[in-house]
Amino acid sequence: MKFIKRTDFIIIAVILLVSFISIGAYVLTARDSHVYAEIYLESDLIKTIDLSEGLDRHFSIEARPNVVFHQTADGRIRFEDSDCPDKVCINAGYLSISGQFAACLPNGLILKIVGGDKNEETPDMVVGNQGGSN
Amino acid sequence: MSGTKPVDINISSKRTKSLVLTGLLFAVAIVVAVLEGMLPPIPVPIPGVKIGLSNIVVMYVVFFLGAKQAYGIAVLKSFFVLITRGAIAGALSLTGGLLSITIMLLIMYFTNKKASYAITSIFGAISHNIGQFIVISLIYTGTSVWFYLPLLIVAGVVTGLLTAGILKIILPALNKLVK
Numbered sequence: 686m687k688f689i690k691r692t693d694f695i696i697i698a699v700i701l702l703v704s705f706i707s708i709g710a711y712v713l714t715a716r717d718s719h720v721y722a723e724i725y726l727e728s729d730l731i732k733t734i735d736l737s738e739g740l741d742r743h744f745s746i747e748a749r750p751n752v753v754f755h756q757t758a759d760g761r762i763r764f765e766d767s768d769c770p771d772k773v774c775i776n777a778g779y780l781s782i783s784g785q786f787a788a789c790l791p792n793g794l795i796l797k798i799v800g801g802d803k804n805e806e807t808p809d810m811v812v813g814n815q816g817g818s819n
Numbered sequence: 820m821s822g823t824k825p826v827d828i829n830i831s832s833k834r835t836k837s838l839v840l841t842g843l844l845f846a847v848a849i850v851v852a853v854l855e856g857m858l859p860p861i862p863v864p865i866p867g868v869k870i871g872l873s874n875i876v877v878m879y880v881v882f883f884l885g886a887k888q889a890y891g892i893a894v895l896k897s898f899f900v901l902i903t904r905g906a907i908a909g910a911l912s913l914t915g916g917l918l919s920i921t922i923m924l925l926i927m928y929f930t931n932k933k934a935s936y937a938i939t940s941i942f943g944a945i946s947h948n949i950g951q952f953i954v955i956s957l958i959y960t961g962t963s964v965w966f967y968l969p970l971l972i973v974a975g976v977v978t979g980l981l982t983a984g985i986l987k988i989i990l991p992a993l994n995k996l997v998k
Contacts (some may be wrong), residue, residue, distance in 0.1 A: 689983075696938060708970065785966055
């Protein structure tokens with residue numbers, strides 16, 4: 686077996702090209718949509734944040750005071766600090782596009798970006814709907 | 820057993836050799852995985868991506884020892900992950916490992932072992948990532964795989980090339996060990 690062949694470069698180039706094009710297409714189509722951040726603790730949705738509200742703040746949830754989230758004014762959110770050993774959650778960086786998520790498995794926390802199809806509704810209506818269904 | 824022919828001795832010593840070698844390589848894979856866990860994480864915007872240095876060992880087994888030994892090491896390794904890092908990590912290790920070994924074996928089979936180390940390794944790494952991501956999206960239902968899929972493919976190309984390169988470098992040493 687050879688280490689690498691000339692045809693491999695073509696295969697690699699095609700794979701990379703297709704990947705980058707689809708990343709670009711996804712980011713372009715998802716960028717302008719209205720997104721929400723959802724925080725799950727042990728698979729239960731415990732907090733929903735409207736990322737378009739323009740707040741810049743650090744916060745924690747009551748059950749996990751050692752995990753700090755940072756929400757930015759331009760609609761991004763990240764795990765800012767955590768007491769977990771591997772820091773995978775912090776390493777995931779800022780999230781802002783629907784479909785992105787970061788998980789802190791040792792703490793049982795998942796931060797997820799959802800939405801994009803809620804353009805028609807105002808944030809108030811969404812909050813109201815959730816309150817009504819509970 | 821009385822009257823054992825030399826041929827039988829040869830076969831049994833070959834099997835013993837394979838057994839010892841597989842055990843040894845499994846130990847190496849575990850040590851490499853633990854050492855890699857001590858390295859600082861790679862700053863990329865994909866949750867939990869790593870080079871997968873222990874895949875170098877798995878690749879060596881796929882290329883030079885055989886399918887049975889490779890699957891054996893993958894199953895044992897995910898059992899090790901299960902008892903040290905929990906059920907989810909174990910499931911991820913098992914799915915990724917089995918899928919990547921299967922894909923690498925299929926590539927070797929259908930190309931008559933004419934595919935290069937690099938391209939086999941790249942497809943192995945990509946399928947490892949995709950296997951893990953299928954499990955993650957099954958566990959966290961509703962999480963979209965599609966955003967990460969192209970990123971994971973790119974990551975697979977990079978890590979696959981890297982592990983194939985390292986295997987190429989350490990291959991002479993490994994062959995000395997085997998002989």
